[in-house]
Amino acid sequence: MVNAGEITCEGWESINPEAIARKVVKNIGYVHNDIGFSFETFGYINWIHGQSGDIAQGVNEGQGLYKEQGAGDQGMMFGYASDETPELMPATIQYSHDLLMELARIRKAGEIAYLRPDSKSQVSIRYENGAPVAITNVVISHQTEAVPLTRIRKDLIAVAQKILESTGLLTGKTKYYINPTGRFVTGGPYGDSGLTGRKIIVDSYGGVGSHGGGAFSGKDPTKVDRSAAYYARYVAKNIVASGLAKRCELQVAYAIGVARPMSINVSTFGTGVVDDAILQRVVESSGLFDFRPAAIMASLGLSRPRGWCYQDTAAYGHFGRKMFPWEKTDKVRDLKNEVAAKA
Structure with missing residues (x-):
């Protein structure tokens, strides 16, 4: 390591x-x-x-060219939310995380003794008119001891069906691909070298929505790659939770050392109950949201986590779990009022 x-x-x-x-x-x-x-x-x-002093002076309050704490890097970040699951996450990534969390619990409890740590899942869903209607394929690749594949398939399909049954999306045509190479005994860092920041899509929304390219893990909250992506999710989720849109993506861009964002853009993909321009004005100028790095850190408690820790984000994604403060929906009433006043 x-x-x-x-x-x-x-x-x-x-x-x-x-x-x-x-x-x-x-x-x-x-x-x-x-x-x-x-x-x-x-x-x-x-x-x-x-840390480099050149970078530090841009993110430390009172240093550099500006008085306020500036962004720790330049770039763009995205937040996304959708009403297709209770977590307001895309169903494909949410169900994939649900599968792996249950398999990890089973492994650590010794309920399936031959399971080992390395694992992935992938859930494919057929959509009609923007809504999920059927799970078509479930892929689980899980490191195991050298036991027969027939046994592994039986056990893991049973787990998948138990977890996914409540979605109402399993059908008689749902296909299951369990360790589809036929063997997964060699795994983990011994089988594949790893690097923090390589799996940015599974960390976010599973390919739905957009991604600015910057990883989250391994960065403190002065790095807007992380903190602004969390805040963008917070804003997008509140918009969807308020019923103002069925889907929402928020884009924000920064310059290193500068506190206020270079741009903010809101898109509801045609699902909003008001024009996107109205939502954007509310996000930018109503005072409900503050995208300056210091304000983000204070609003979400990113410097002193309570009830969660950054290690919790290292597996099963950074979004969609209630423990994280960027998942709260405390701006719903205020958003509705502001939009009503501007509509």
Whole structure:
């Protein structure tokens, strides 16, 4: 494992990053030496150092060219919400996460003893008039001990059907692809090298909506790649939760060192009850939302998480779980009132 990056904070010298890394790997479930990667035996390289002063002066309040805390980088971020699930997430990614969360629970509880940590899922859904009507395919690739594929298929199809039955979208034509190569014993970092930030679509909305290209994990909230994407989700979700649209995508762009965004754009894909321009004016100028980095961090409690931690976002996506403050829908009433006043 290579732990690389830049950290500047008080008390950093007292932290043991290698011990933290080994603890996390153990908690994931890499405890078997026979699969090539174990928390006890993996090699560790630490390449962590302090943050560039050139960057720091742009994000520290009172430094750089502007008085306010500026954005930690330039770029664009997107937030998305859809009314097709109770979580206001696209059904395909939500159901994929649901499957893997249940399989992880089963594995850690020892209910299916041959399961090992590495796993992926993919749920394909047929839509009609923008609404999900049927699950067509379910793909689960799960690392296991060397047991017969027939047994794995039987067990994992049963899990999938149990989790997805409540959606009402399973049909007699739904197909299941379980470890479709025929064998998945070698896995994890031993089977495939990994890198934080490579799986940005599964971290967000599963290919629905747009993505600005910047990863979330491994970044503190001064990096708008992370914090502004969370805030954009917060705004989009409140718009959909208020009934003002069935789908909503919000785009925001920043310049490094500058607090206020370069642009904000709202699109409801023709599903809004009012014109998108009205929603955009409300988002930009009503005072309900503040896209400056310091305001985002304060509004969502990103500097001092309560009831959640950043590690919780490292698996099963960054969106769609109630524990995260960017999932709250506390602006619904105010949004309705502002839109009514401007419509």
